[in-house]
Amino acid sequence: MKSYTENSDMFRRHFLTRAAAGVTASVFALPALALTTGRARSLVDQLVADINRALSSGLAPGAMHAEFERIFRRYADVPTIAAYALGVDGRRASAAQKRAFQEAFIGYIARKYGTRFRDFAGGRIEVDEVRQVKSFYEVSCTAHLPGEAPFAVDFMVSDNAGRDLFFNMKIEGVNLLLTERTEIGAMIDRRGGNLDGMIQDLRSSG
Amino acid sequence: MFFPVIRPMLAGLALGLSAACTLPAPGAAPADGIFDPYETRNRATHARSKAVDRRVIRPVALAYADTVPQPVQEMVVHFADNLAVPGAVLNQLLQLDLGGALHNGVRFGLNSTLGFAGVFDVAAEFGIYEDEADFGQTLAVWGVPEGAYLELPILGPATERDAVGRVVDLLIDPLNTIARPESLYLKLPKVAAKVGKRGRYAASVDSLFYDSADSYAQSRLLYLQNRRFDVGVSDRAISSTADGEIDPYSELSGAMTDPYEELYGEQ
Numbered sequence: 021m022k023s024y025t026e027n028s029d030m031f032r033r034h035f036l037t038r039a040a041a042g043v044t045a046s047v048f049a050l051p052a053l054a055l056t057t058g059r060a061r062s063l064v065d066q067l068v069a070d071i072n073r074a075l076s077s078g079l080a081p082g083a084m085h086a087e088f089e090r091i092f093r094r095y096a097d098v099p100t101i102a103a104y105a106l107g108v109d110g111r112r113a114s115a116a117q118k119r120a121f122q123e124a125f126i127g128y129i130a131r132k133y134g135t136r137f138r139d140f141a142g143g144r145i146e147v148d149e150v151r152q153v154k155s156f157y158e159v160s161c162t163a164h165l166p167g168e169a170p171f172a173v174d175f176m177v178s179d180n181a182g183r184d185l186f187f188n189m190k191i192e193g194v195n196l197l198l199t200e201r202t203e204i205g206a207m208i209d210r211r212g213g214n215l216d217g218m219i220q221d222l223r224s225s226g
Numbered sequence: 227m228f229f230p231v232i233r234p235m236l237a238g239l240a241l242g243l244s245a246a247c248t249l250p251a252p253g254a255a256p257a258d259g260i261f262d263p264y265e266t267r268n269r270a271t272h273a274r275s276k277a278v279d280r281r282v283i284r285p286v287a288l289a290y291a292d293t294v295p296q297p298v299q300e301m302v303v304h305f306a307d308n309l310a311v312p313g314a315v316l317n318q319l320l321q322l323d324l325g326g327a328l329h330n331g332v333r334f335g336l337n338s339t340l341g342f343a344g345v346f347d348v349a350a351e352f353g354i355y356e357d358e359a360d361f362g363q364t365l366a367v368w369g370v371p372e373g374a375y376l377e378l379p380i381l382g383p384a385t386e387r388d389a390v391g392r393v394v395d396l397l398i399d400p401l402n403t404i405a406r407p408e409s410l411y412l413k414l415p416k417v418a419a420k421v422g423k424r425g426r427y428a429a430s431v432d433s434l435f436y437d438s439a440d441s442y443a444q445s446r447l448l449y450l451q452n453r454r455f456d457v458g459v460s461d462r463a464i465s466s467t468a469d470g471e472i473d474p475y476s477e478l479s480g481a482m483t484d485p486y487e488e489l490y491g492e493q
Contacts, residue, residue, distance in 0.1 A: 193455020206440030
């Protein structure tokens, strides 16, 4: 009798845990299925507002890099971008090396693009339109710089990571994923294939 | 004066160039969209150009950006850009892009008159921005393949198609009808505008040239992506992966690793 109750309690507890897990999963899964043009646009609207604020802030280079690092962590799918940049060399990297690489990569991107965007100081970006490409959304923007013809800046947005994040950016057709895969590949070659050496170099580049 | 020579030349050009451009062997189109059979020679040219930049162009450009007042720099750029418009219109006509030709015609008219011979970009105030066109693009529209990647001395990255385009643009420039030496004076602002841009975007150019692990590979990738974007004509000889519509999720979930599982799954 007693054992039966215990069993049924156990059963009930398991059932509840599982049900709870299932509910949690579907709560998180539901919005993930529904990335829309509206949501892709709202992500880029916020992202662009943050970039524009940084561009007009007149921050010193160091503070600008910190701001870009914050923007990158908040809006970008960093694990995916880092894994893509590492490319086939990622296959032989240990989990610890991948973690170290990803951290170094964030700082490197913030310094590098913080510097590039410094040339855009005084400019602003406007969001134009959103279109679906394959399983993701491409949000087209136009950058306006004083004394320059406007040019295209596009953000690729996906919810594959469970949240709406951008995973690629194109400035006049030049995209971040290919550029960084080429650069990281060259850094690995320069170190004769040594991943730890590349990660060490990455911490001071950009 | 050039035109009687040019007409028969143009007629034979598209056909001739299709045969003259280096093409990847059938089925051997590079997966990364980069066709660079002259890489060794290109790298040597790149190294020499970088040395010239470091010793001459960069210091001059930085001094120019520092000493010439910003409004004057902008006037030089506007003046030089305006002089490039007749050539762009000619190319748009050759591409049968009548809308573009009209757009640039209006722009040229406004800036040459209200803009004091192009010194002020009045048209931009009306939202009529420059719509660049060149003969390399015209060749692309005519169906001439991109050909191999080339690094030209000082001028920098090009493809075989664009290198030919640059030469033809010099020859067919409507400004050539202006007599010398005035036509030569008109080339000076172009050079000054180029130098000015090197100075103004010093941080970006320096980071590309001097901070990249492989500045040759970076310049090549940057040029090809940007050029294909500008030309706006896809080249079937080159794979579409370089066009930028990369889906890293499908690539990474394939034979490779799932970054989330690898990074966070093992807690």
